[in-house]
Amino acid sequence: MTRQRSPIQRISLHLLSVAAIAALSGCATSTQDTGARTSDAPSVQRKEVASRIEHLQVTQRNVAFDGTRFGEVGEYEMVSGIATVAIDPRAPANRAIADVALAAEADGWVRFQTEVVMLSPKDPTRSSRVMIVDIPNRGNKLALARLNDGANQFQTAAQAGNGWAMRQGHTMLWIGWQGDVALSRNGQTVGTRFPVARQQGATVTGTSREEFIFDDTAQVSTGPLTYPAASLDPARARLTVRPRPDADPVVLPTSSWRYLSEKQIEIQRPKDFDGGAIYHFQYEAKDPVVMGLGMAATRDVASFIRSGQADGQGQPGWLASAPPTTVVAMGISQSGRFLRDLIWQGFNTDVQGQKVFDAAMPIIAGSRKSYTNVRWAQPGRYSRQHEDHLYDGDQFPFGYAVTQDPVSGRRDGIFAQCLQNATCPKTMHVDSSLEFWQARASLIVSDGRGKAVALPDNVRAYLMGSTQHGPAAQPALGICQTFSNPAKQAATVRALMDGLVQWSRDGRTPPPSAYPSVADGTLAALDRQAIGFPDLSGLGIGFPDRMNALTVTDYGVVPPQENKAQAYLTLLPRTDADGIDVAAIRTPEVAVPVATYTGWALRAQGYAAGDLCSINGSMIPLAATAQERSRTADPRPALAERYASKSDYVRQARAVAEKLAGQRYLLVEDIDRSAADARVRIEKSALPD
Numbered sequence: 001m002t003r004q005r006s007p008i009q010r011i012s013l014h015l016l017s018v019a020a021i022a023a024l025s026g027c028a029t030s031t032q033d034t035g036a037r038t039s040d041a042p043s044v045q046r047k048e049v050a051s052r053i054e055h056l057q058v059t060q061r062n063v064a065f066d067g068t069r070f071g072e073v074g075e076y077e078m079v080s081g082i083a084t085v086a087i088d089p090r091a092p093a094n095r096a097i098a099d100v101a102l103a104a105e106a107d108g109w110v111r112f113q114t115e116v117v118m119l120s121p122k123d124p125t126r127s128s129r130v131m132i133v134d135i136p137n138r139g140n141k142l143a144l145a146r147l148n149d150g151a152n153q154f155q156t157a158a159q160a161g162n163g164w165a166m167r168q169g170h171t172m173l174w175i176g177w178q179g180d181v182a183l184s185r186n187g188q189t190v191g192t193r194f195p196v197a198r199q200q201g202a203t204v205t206g207t208s209r210e211e212f213i214f215d216d217t218a219q220v221s222t223g224p225l226t227y228p229a230a231s232l233d234p235a236r237a238r239l240t241v242r243p244r245p246d247a248d249p250v251v252l253p254t255s256s257w258r259y260l261s262e263k264q265i266e267i268q269r270p271k272d273f274d275g276g277a278i279y280h281f282q283y284e285a286k287d288p289v290v291m292g293l294g295m296a297a298t299r300d301v302a303s304f305i306r307s308g309q310a311d312g313q314g315q316p317g318w319l320a321s322a323p324p325t326t327v328v329a330m331g332i333s334q335s336g337r338f339l340r341d342l343i344w345q346g347f348n349t350d351v352q353g354q355k356v357f358d359a360a361m362p363i364i365a366g367s368r369k370s371y372t373n374v375r376w377a378q379p380g381r382y383s384r385q386h387e388d389h390l391y392d393g394d395q396f397p398f399g400y401a402v403t404q405d406p407v408s409g410r411r412d413g414i415f416a417q418c419l420q421n422a423t424c425p426k427t428m429h430v431d432s433s434l435e436f437w438q439a440r441a442s443l444i445v446s447d448g449r450g451k452a453v454a455l456p457d458n459v460r461a462y463l464m465g466s467t468q469h470g471p472a473a474q475p476a477l478g479i480c481q482t483f484s485n486p487a488k489q490a491a492t493v494r495a496l497m498d499g500l501v502q503w504s505r506d507g508r509t510p511p512p513s514a515y516p517s518v519a520d521g522t523l524a525a526l527d528r529q530a531i532g533f534p535d536l537s538g539l540g541i542g543f544p545d546r547m548n549a550l551t552v553t554d555y556g557v558v559p560p561q562e563n564k565a566q567a568y569l570t571l572l573p574r575t576d577a578d579g580i581d582v583a584a585i586r587t588p589e590v591a592v593p594v595a596t597y598t599g600w601a602l603r604a605q606g607y608a609a610g611d612l613c614s615i616n617g618s619m620i621p622l623a624a625t626a627q628e629r630s631r632t633a634d635p636r637p638a639l640a641e642r643y644a645s646k647s648d649y650v651r652q653a654r655a656v657a658e659k660l661a662g663q664r665y666l667l668v669e670d671i672d673r674s675a676a677d678a679r680v681r682i683e684k685s686a687l688p689d
Helices: 007-025 143-147 293-307 334-344 434-438 490-506 626-631 646-662 670-682
Strands: 051-063 076-087 110-121 130-135 171-175 205-212 220-224 237-242 257-261 264-268 278-286 326-332 359-363 426-432 459-464 551-554 561-567 595-598 618-621
Touching: 051 293, 076 293, 110 293, 130 143, 130 293, 130 334, 130 490, 143 326, 143 490, 171 293, 205 220, 293 326, 293 334, 326 334, 326 490, 334 359, 359 490, 426 434, 426 490, 459 490, 490 670, 646 670
Parallel strands: 130 171, 130 326, 326 359, 359 426, 426 459
Antiparallel strands: 051 076, 076 110, 110 171, 205 278, 220 264, 237 278, 257 264, 551 561, 595 618
């Protein structure tokens, strides 16, 4: 076990000294022991130049969607380019970026590049003046697949899908933030070029770690290293294997693995461990990328585009003729975690002290933040019950309100910094069921001891009931015991985005939260009967006996150490007798079911059987007839017992859609689409027409 002071701890010590200086000068400063930056009053920040966009080079400008016209808005245009950003590491707005001072150039400034892609009405006068910033997920655009039921690229007319976002006249913006995603220069993915930290010109080294789960039966496997090895001497590294996260690791001899290069190893896998075994590689790495610059990139480029100002070379702003009046940030999965982290660390305040995002929609993030603004960061990692269980990003705070954590004793909240300068965004927090199992989503609304925590007035929370992390295009088994969950989410996200825009732009009250809580008894402990899930043992389907548990964890040692005496109570959504989440937005697909849909699945034999199956949920079909279900003791009514005909099924689904539209959880235009989807779902059944 190696002990080292984590970068966040080093930042915290630095911030304490900043706070002391500020106190002597009467400067309004907010400090925490969490690694978040100081938040000076706007009047102080305006006196200094902390960041500048030196150049925003246009690399492409094309008509989007093959010239498709979207009603009165008309055609859309795609512009992509590379922003060269310079920040002053000495400025209070930038000091909390881990290792930022170790990347300064001769003039004392830190420079980096990030890709920027924008999709906007070709005629700016037809714009809604709303800009949606879709924070990329591993360099990928994700929002349009949900907002438009289309593709995340925009060359052809078909990729526009139903064109909802375009018909509104909204501008879409993507900004690269992930330091290990390279510049693509083609607008397809959105990458960066960040500097490497150096100590007075010398190479920085330190302990880094990787985890590999191969989920196959190969005898020889390779594992990529995020950072290059400082030495190829195997004696300076350590490889262990264990069957499950809570098992004791077995140290493998150096004869069982070798370096293929400074960024890749090869492992001769032991025969006594199955395909789901967890390999942990600890080694001396070099050249840490300053990953925290991703937060500055998002803050500074979004603020710059919003302003309509010219860059440092006098090139006019991309939206200079019609700058947005409302800016909404949207992050899905990894980028949703990053968005929560960005707000927590104070980066929703730009270097002039102004709000960057008026509104935020973190989607399927759960209670997590990200593993970004630390040395040796790996932003693509995230904790699950079996996979990457002890990677950073899952410690208090969890919820948006500032609270006292009864487990760790700390006081904090995602909004702790932005409350100091009135830059908190109106927020819609949107999860799938899986986030309760794998991302401790109950901690958004409970305190880790089972007590309810209220959401702030400017936050709403929604559960996309009985869905998995992202819908399966086609249900498949893979390494799981059950078929994956295809229940769709896009129509829900589309309606909520419409509500968020109206809330932040027009002041219209948003749809009420639809999220389980301790207060109304819709959260329960991990127990099938307490949750209300049906007994499906007759079908050979068991109920999980584990979830992604959480304790206070010491990340100052490698590998991190969990304090089992400081464990959080995490809870799960209660279900009805069909196994469908109760306190949630229940789309017609799950409210008028042809199957039980869950946010969990179990790993199959040979792949750490019984552990949760990553980000997969389950689809467990209903029996066709009462006779069929009686043979397997299935307690759920069969299709023929629920629906008189296929037309009856579609009628019931449409009724649910109409009710959801009345509650603003579904757009009116999606009622017909929902009914058409219902007809497709039921078409292959044996029900009469």
